[in-house]
Amino acid sequence: MIATNPLEIIVIGAGLIGPRHAEHVKKHPVAHLFGIIDPNPAAAEIASNLDTDYFPSISDLVQFCKTNELNLPDGAIVCTPNHTHVVISAELASYGIHLLVEKPLSSTPEQLAAIRDYAESKNVKLLVGHHRRFNPFIVETKKNIDKVGQLIALQGSWALKKPEDYFIKGLWRTDAKTGGGSLLINLVHDVDVLQYLIGPIERVYAEVLDKQRDHYPNADEGAVLTLRFKNGCCGTFICSDNVTSPFNFESGTGENPLIPFHDQLEGVYRIFGSKGTLSVPDLNLYHQPLEKEPSWNCPVERTPLVDNRFETLFSNMPFDLQLDHFVDVIRGKQEPSCSANDGMAALLCIEAIIKSIDTGLPQLVKQVDDIKPDFSCLGLEKLKNGSA
Numbered sequence: 037m038i039a040t041n042p043l044e045i046i047v048i049g050a051g052l053i054g055p056r057h058a059e060h061v062k063k064h065p066v067a068h069l070f071g072i073i074d075p076n077p078a079a080a081e082i083a084s085n086l087d088t089d090y091f092p093s094i095s096d097l098v099q100f101c102k103t104n105e106l107n108l109p110d111g112a113i114v115c116t117p118n119h120t121h122v123v124i125s126a127e128l129a130s131y132g133i134h135l136l137v138e139k140p141l142s143s144t145p146e147q148l149a150a151i152r153d154y155a156e157s158k159n160v161k162l163l164v165g166h167h168r169r170f171n172p173f174i175v176e177t178k179k180n181i182d183k184v185g186q187l188i189a190l191q192g193s194w195a196l197k198k199p200e201d202y203f204i205k206g207l208w209r210t211d212a213k214t215g216g217g218s219l220l221i222n223l224v225h226d227v228d229v230l231q232y233l234i235g236p237i238e239r240v241y242a243e244v245l246d247k248q249r250d251h252y253p254n255a256d257e258g259a260v261l262t263l264r265f266k267n268g269c270c271g272t273f274i275c276s277d278n279v280t281s282p283f284n285f286e287s288g289t290g291e292n293p294l295i296p297f298h299d300q301l302e303g304v305y306r307i308f309g310s311k312g313t314l315s316v317p318d319l320n321l322y323h324q325p326l327e328k329e330p331s332w333n334c335p336v337e338r339t340p341l342v343d344n345r346f347e348t349l350f351s352n353m354p355f356d357l358q359l360d361h362f363v364d365v366i367r368g369k370q371e372p373s374c375s376a377n378d379g380m381a382a383l384l385c386i387e388a389i390i391k392s393i394d395t396g397l398p399q400l401v402k403q404v405d406d407i408k409p410d411f412s413c414l415g416l417e418k419l420k421n422g423s424a
């Protein structure tokens with residue numbers, strides 16, 4: 037058997053999520069953690085605890101590799117504040133380093149189109165970090181969604197309360213200009229999953245929720261939405277990061293170590309169809325006996341889709357599966373399951389939701405193909421002049 041070298045992966049950003057990615061790289065069978073990049077000197081200790089090298093910047097990494105006659109890493113996982121993703125990704129792409137970029141890939145669709153096209157021009161693979169696509173609860177939902185018959189309606193929520201220190205530790209989260217607010221940070225995940233499961237969203241209407249954190253006037257706390265999908269399915273969705281509630285994806289799936297797991301939670305998403313209703317993450321299918329005409333006179337039965345669902349599902353954590361996929365994408369064995377255009381489709385919905393809030397009117401969601409790239413956002417001039 038021919039042994040293949042491990043893939044070298046660098047993690048950019050050592051805040052809330054970067055070290056979690058780094059832990060997954062460390063325990064991956066064919067990936068190796070090359071180091072951590074973060075300008076905050078406190079990240080040196082995080083790198084040391086992970087037993088890896090620390091670099092304050094991408095230029096420092098490049099210099100280190102030159103000095104030590106090492107190849108640059110094969111791939112990077114970009115885990116920095118939302119508004120920094122594009123410039124950092126462009127610099128990495130300029131060295132041919134493949135990219136897994138946390139969501140949202142950029143703050144605007146025009147910037148997203150620019151990094152998508154630039155990465156392609158450099159033959160750099162680009163995967164967007166909508167890791168819920170790899171969550172076993174979503175994998176099972178996608179596998180079973182046809183059991184509800186024709187998709188008619190959807191009801192969902194992402195509702196919880198963020199603590200104050202979440203904002204104090206990351207001031208970028210307190211301003212929409214730097215990618216803050218629950219729509220850009222959180223709802224974008226649900227929008228991606230719903231489009232992945234149901235299909236493209238065509239029209240949205242949004243009522244913004246009243247603010248309780250008046251000291252952060254520039255970050256939304258959520259909205260109530262109506263959604264119309266292109267296939268005719270319609271939905272309602274509540275997003276709030278400032279209510280007391282377990283009705284959110286993380287509480288129901290236990291996938292985030294910071295958010296306590298509620299093993300009895302049902303109906304975070306309810307997908308209603310002509311023949312049944314699928315409830316997520318409990319993975320119960322509500323249906324009537326096939327031999328009878330469906331009607332309100334007939335009892336609705338509940339059938340669990342997975343036996344021992346927590347044992348089966350917890351053995352497959354989404355970040356590990358996403359990393360397996362990134363490795364395969366780098367090695368050319370798979371195409372990105374969440375491409376730049378998928379990331380763009382989610383971002384375009386968020387843009388339409390924000391416009392609906394601003395205008396008080398329903399909004400059509402723009403098409404990916406209509407977006408013109410804004411290459412000026414990539415900082416390529418600075419890179420050429422060697423001053424990035």
Ligand SMILES: NC(=O)c1ccc[n+]([C@@H]2O[C@H](COP(=O)([O-])OP(=O)(O)OC[C@H]3O[C@@H](n4cnc5c(N)ncnc54)[C@H](O)[C@@H]3O)[C@@H](O)[C@H]2O)c1
Nearest residue numbers: 049050051052053073074075076115116117118138139206
């Ligand atoms: N997939 C998920 O479940 C998930 C969860 C949390 C966060 N995220 C996303 O991950 C990203 C990071 O979020 P976070 O909560 O970890 O943020 P954070 O503020 O906790 O951490 C960001 C880190 O990036 C560093 N940084 C800033 N500018 C940098 C630069 N130019 N180069 C290198 N490092 C830089 C900061 O010093 C900080 O340590 C965001 O895009 C967020 O939306 C995704």
